[in-house]
Amino acid sequence: MSWSKNVSNNAWRCGRLMSMYPRHYVNPIYQRDAQCSKRVELSRLSHMPIKGALNNSSDTIFNGEIKQKMINYITKNGEGFLSRKLMVQTFEMIKRTQLEASYITPEANERGTDAESLLIQAVENCRPLLQLSSIKRGGVKYHVPIPLTNKKSYFLAMKWLLEASREKDRKVSLPEKLAWEILDAAHGHGRVIKKKEELNRQCESNRAYAHYRWS
Incomplete structure (x- = not known):
């Protein structure tokens, strides 16, 4: 019984890692600005196989990367239509x-x-540059400040905005609470900005342990 369960788990993991494209296929570049700035790279990739673009990958004024990520973070249990509706109301x-x-x-x-420009401004204002990581040295745990990647910093900014809006009064709808959090963050104040500043202060106070990151 345990052997068959392990086989099924391994098959599920392999299925998750498998893709319809081989590894030598390159990702598509569908944004117009990226195509203009990467002409040399596009000429080099002209004879290479390219993966197909995703359904939500389009270069129009109605599609934005940060807006699409925020919709994905709002989505629960696959309710994509509901999350898009909430974002429109926000x-x-x-x-x-x-x-x-x-x-x-x-x-x-x-x-x-x-509204989309204000959302981008709010996310940029909420992006943290450092985070604290617990590293054990000599039997003692130190909180070491470590730089964040762009992807992780954007994720934390949008995650904090959603968490702050969900912590407010339940009698108020999510679009209204999220709208107020975005406006506060875009104007440089609010709970998310305070959370970012508190994290920066903690990283500043623990900068003496930064060398433990490489040791």
Whole structure:
């Protein structure tokens, strides 16, 4: 019984690692800006097999990388339609809030009403540069500051925004709570900005242990 279970687990793992494309196939470059900046690389790849682009890979004004990642992080139990609907409602709430603020104070009009631009600005403001990693040396654990990759920093920024919006009052809908968190982060304040600054302070106080990263 245990042998058959191990075989099935190994087959499932192999199936997860398998792909319909061989390893020598290269990833597609579908963004127009990337194609213009990588003309030399495109000419080199002109005779190489290329993987097919994903269904959500398109270079249009309606598709954004950060927006698509945020939709994926909102998604639970495969409810992609629901997560897209929540993101649309969040953008609508952001634009409505910015328009109302522009009628009251002219300074708010300078920040713009483009919800996607405000989302990108909020994620950029929330991105941490370092994180603390527990490393054991001589029987003692030290919290060592380690630089983050771009992918991990973007992930933490969007994760913190969603966690902060979900921790608020349950009587308020998620789009409204997420819209307020995005606006606060885009303007440089809010709980997520404080969390990032606290992490930076902890990394600064533990910088004396940074050499343990290589030892």
